[in-house]
Amino acid sequence: MQSHDEYHDDRPLGRSIGRGLRCLCPACGKGRILHSYLKVRDTCPSCGEDLSHQRADDGPAYLTILIVGHLAIPMMAAYFIAFRPGPWEMIWIFGIGSMVLSAILLPLMKGMLVGIQWSRRMHGFGEGEIVHD
Template sequence: MQHDDPPHDDRPLGRSILRGLRCRCPACGEGRVLRGYLKVRDACPACGEDLSHQRADDGPAYLTILIVGHLMIPLMAAFFIAFRPEPWQMIALFGTGSIVLSAALLPLMKGMLVAIQWSRRMHGFGGGDPVHD
């Protein structure tokens, strides 16, 4: 019985996710995906890859909330048990921490979701020749 090799993945998911988390073009890894804080460019300034197909929508916000919540809730509980701070101290510390962490993660999550969509050929990213490394 002959074993067929799986087809070559010209858009590896892992590499694309890492490039997306760096807010770089999933195709070349050089150009910036975002122009401004969260606005996705229409095309990569380095290789010209069309990025206008992306449909990240609310996904980055959901992922950011998920990550921030899973980090902050255990920290809040541990901090409260260890130090018994006043409510205003908890609000000031963890409110500020949540805002800062959310602001830092949101563009990374957007870049990652655009890269995942590109890698899996979603929403019109499937056309054209295999992309260069």
Template sequence: MLQSTSISDQIERPTGRAMWRGTRGRCPSCGEGKMFRSYLKVSDECPVCGEELHHQRADDGPAYLTILIVSHLAAPMLLAYFIAFRPSAITMITVFGIGTIISSLLLLPLIKGAFVGFQWARRMHGFDHAEVKN
């Protein structure tokens, strides 16, 4: 049995553009509406174009990628800082503790937005609109 699709389902969705829009916290479809209604809570739909965003399933992916990026940036900096200045342990804990927390909090919404944009562009988790709407 053939599945019917509409013209809008056959249109190419550029992945890079959708991820960039998501990184900026904008709707991956139109690039105008806000994707997040709070810090990490994705809106159910775009307030501008009406694209449904509740299908997203970012789950733990953005957190894992954030940890990976922050740790790969912080580890060499920590080593270089220690070799160059030989600070006390409490100084190291304070400086790098605050630095990793701040950078994680800044990166997390950016990465989650990119995840949602990727899912939208690849028509994953209900973003495919395969059902015919009458």
């Protein structure tokens, strides 16, 4: 029989995602992981956790486009049916709205992906630790 401690997840995925969405360190939840708009710090300023292993690459952009598209398209259809605006009005409203929403979501998605990678010990996170399966 294996004890309950062997099944304990010391890096819960949900907590790591939540901290990542707030752009906080997935380990301690206190330090900011981004030092500019999308630049991930090499280490957490609060606990010193090594964050240099992260490999978010194109993932945040993909997720941002996915979310913005799923929100914008139904809203565009509903707005068009309700008000019958001209093409330039649609371009201005939904073009600017999509850009603003994308700019807001992009760092959040990057933080979330760093949190997921840290939680699942991907790309060198947790290297050197003994993990019991």
